[in-house]
Amino acid sequence: MAVGLPGATYRLQLSRDFGFDQARRLVPYLKALGISHLYASPFLKARAGSRHGYDVVDHAALNPEFGGEPAFLRLSDALHAAGLGLILDFVPNHMGIGYADNVWWLDVLEWGRQSPYARVFDISWELLPYRHGGGVLLPVLGRPYGEALTKGEIVLRYDAEHGTFSAWYFDHRFPITPHRYGDIVRTVVAAAGAAATATGRALIELADAYPAPNSPTYGQAPAYKKQLTAIEGAAAVIARGLEAYRADHDNGRHALHWLLERQNYRLASWRVAVSGINYRRFFDVNDLAGVRVEDIHTFRMVHALVRRLIAEGRLQGLRIDHIDGLRDPHQYARRLRHMIRSLRGAEAASFHVTVEKILGEGEKLPTFPGVHGTTGYEWLNLLSRLLLDGRGLPALDETWRRFSGEPRDFSAILAEAKERVLDTILASDFTTLAQLLARIAAGHYSTRDYTPDRLSAALRLYVVAFPVYRSYVTSADASPADREIIGRAIAAARRRWPGPDLDIFDFLYAAMTLDLLTDGRAYSRRRVQDFALRLQQFTGPLMAKSLEDTAFYRYHRLLALNEVGNDPSCGGIDSDSFHAAMRTRATTAPAGLTATATHDTKRGEDARMRILALAELADDWAGAVEQWRDMNDGLRSTPGAPSAAHEYMLYQTLIGAWPLEGTSPELTRRLCAYAIKAAREGKQQTSWINVDAGYERALEAFVAAMLDPERSSPFLQSFARFASRTALLGALNSLSQLGLKAMLPGIPDFYQGTELWDLSLVDPDNRRPVDFEARRRMMEGGALQAPWSTLADAWPNGAIKFALTSRLLAIRAALREMFLEGEYEPLAVQGEDRAHVIAFARRHRGEAVIVMAGRHFSESSNGGRVWPRGGFDARIVSQGGEFFDLLTPTDAGPVTLDARVLLDTLPVAVVSSRPL
DSSP, X not given: OOOOSOSOEEEEOOBTTBOHHHHHHHHHHHHHHTOOEEEEOOOEEESTTOSSSOSEEEEEEEOGGGTHHHHHHHHHHHHHHHTOEEEEEXXXXXXXXXXXXXXXXXXXXXXXXXXXXXXXXXXXXXXXXXOTTOOEEEEEESSOHHHHHHTTOEEEEEETTTTEEEEEETTEEEEOOGGGHHHHHHHHHHHTTOTTSHHHHHHHHXXXXXXXXXXXXXXXXXXXXXXXXXXXXXXXXXXXXXXXGOTTSHHHHHHHHHHHTTSSEEEEEGGGHHHHOOBOEETTEEEEEEBOTTSHHHHHHHTHHHHHHHHTTOOOEEEETTGGGSSOHHHHHHHHHHHHHHHHGGGGGGSXXXXXXXXOTTOOOOOOTTOOEEOSHHHHHHHHHHHSOGGGXXXXXXXXXXXXXXXXXXXXXXXXXXXXXXXTTTHHHHHHHHHHHHHHHTTSTTTTTSOHHHHHHHHHHHHHHOOSSOOOOOSSOOOHHHHHHHHHHHHHHHHTOOSSOTTHHHHHHHHHHTGGGTSSSXXXXXXXXXXXXXXXXXXXXXXXXXXXXTGGGTOOSOGGGOOTTOOTTOOOOOHHHHHHHHHHHHHHOTTSEEESOOTTSSBOHHHHHHHHGGGXXXXXXXXXXXXXXXXXXXXXXXXXXXXXXXXXXXXXHHHHHOOTTOOOHHHHHHHHHHHHHHHHHHTSSOOSSSOOHHHHHHHHHHHHHHTOTTTOHHHHHHHHHHHHHHHHHXXXXXHHHHHHHHHSSSEEEEETTTTSOOOOBSTTGGGSOOOHHHHHHHHHTTGGGSOHHHHHHTGGGSHHHHHHHHHHHHHHHHTHHHHHHOEEEEOOEESXXXXXXXXXXXXXXXXXXXXXXXXXXXXXXXXXXXXXOSOOSOEEOOOOSOOEESSSOOSSOOOOOBHHHHTSSSSEEXXXXXXX
């Protein structure tokens, strides 16, 4: 099916409760809304009960919990009939491991490096000590290994159907290598007292046929296991004999330990992962193992089903998850483009590929072949900063510092967070890098005096100073952009170096840029390339865990800016800076996504806009939070809980999530869950690794008491009055944001349910079920066709946002080429309120669409108390010709480009050089 590049995408979160058939029933609704492509969360086979789908365990199968292939085909056929495309959120970087459901991983545990799947996973085999030939550390136990063994939690079992032995720890299966089957068989026959029986003799004979420890081989094992299952009475004898490996007596415990010590893995407590894990993970998630997709055979296996779906015309796009986790993203993009071209031919250009890439301030997306752009975090943040009233930030700075007692700026908080992450959750990953660097230095006489400790210290300073998520050095060379970023971090690290051996940083720079391979000193090419590319895979998780999952939860000046890819200490931007960014985007990435909410954002798009409005009420906010602190001081069950910083965070979070009908048990539950997650992410009073149950109980008790109408009536009344103002200002901000997102260069992406107000919190709150039936009724009942003034009067019900979404998408669909290919032209605005209006034109083949959006509504709304009427004293400099209102089509003829008229009710206007 050739549907072309998307006009608008709609993200659906699939689950066992909302699978392919439920998505199929939404197709008519999405079509009517104006969506061109359904953008689905991962739907390959994931771990049973997965809430997100990123823990794929089989790349060759569709998720059976979603209905499997039959239901998928029904969805695909429905999309085809409606003319809609399908985009898959695809996960090439990692797989779900542990438990008993990933066949590739289980084979690796059973056979170690002999497994044909050993090349799939990124395992540093040699780093597991005391294992002949190496092995993989498995930090899965809930207690230290010795305790788990002694308490009998690790059990040896026999599968009589398949002829296999495995150690089990609750739901986790650890296959026993067949090299040790002979030992087990002899032991269990003796323990069962069956040596003189026919069954016992047959078992011993089979054990003797394959002398330990090198047989049976990988190829012989299936036949061996089949022979084992064919021995009459074997299952009963083995079941009795496994008593020899039971941990409730010393001999059994020692026998089981002896057996486990001779496997291709070592079982350990989950806490050992901090310092000892030797396989690459997705960030710090132990049951998500990194995949070596750079290996061509692995690439082909991982893309087997996706390849078929593309060939059959059932996929029209891919969203590549976590591209920064790949060893060589450029290589991956080239292979992916080649695969798509080979399957789709002339249609390959319209196959839509975006990458999940978080860009820092001023950072440009590398030119990945065949990639249309990112999933849009940078544009989310640009829109927030455009709508932010920067004049209120100094007051918010002062309020935050006074309330929290935190004197440091954000850069210091982030550096401290990086140090914390390096010392804890990513310590083993960093140690591996430092060891590799030391081996490189020892490989030449000119650098052998750089000791491991000094190299580790220098590398640590470098990664703390590294300003973005990663560089993109390939196995061939480093680009000028990469050299600039690396050089900047090297310079910052050098300034903090306390020792006399500053030239260590010259060595470090040469290793990272691969210059070591071109200066004639004959370093190991394999080791230098491995270090440079692995380091790039490390800085991304370090930044993510330090910035998004630590510092964001310690610095709370204005939570609306604590968003993926943003600097929370940043300010607003002026219209000129915004226009410059959009003009560049129109020529470099016009088909990338523009997101305002995703499954990974820290809060819903409308919750963010409400919090953003605090900058327009900064003085009133300062007084309010001080009053609320006094009101709620008696609610603490424990002194110091919550901390001042957490209390300040809670008030802002509540501003974003506050339902205008007031508090409820559901709101209390959601805010308690958020508070605990935020506190653990911040890693100060409590953390995921070291839970402080007392602090967390006190935090939940405070939230519950604060939202209890009987205990906190004065606070709730005061808060509701203030929240009603930020809610109205937030609604206006949201409508401006929506108008800009839909009309700017780029493809607007809509997260599920956000056609109505989105007041969700961070995941899993933003993955709650969406009431699509209520949205269908609203669409079909005619509510969206009401006059804008009527919708504005009832703005809390969200119909005004829904109607504006529908109308904007209809405009995009009618003028498809203009929005995909058209030029972006900034327009000058005149008048006393010109700073409140942003305006631009989209031009294509002699036609024009002019967009006008308002911002900073506090003055025009009486501080958020009344919906503004009468627009702004601002007008667009004359464009010549006639223009027609596309949001309010009438028979009245052309309209004036005056914000007093066009923004009279709505904060956004769209006019065209011809009526539609």
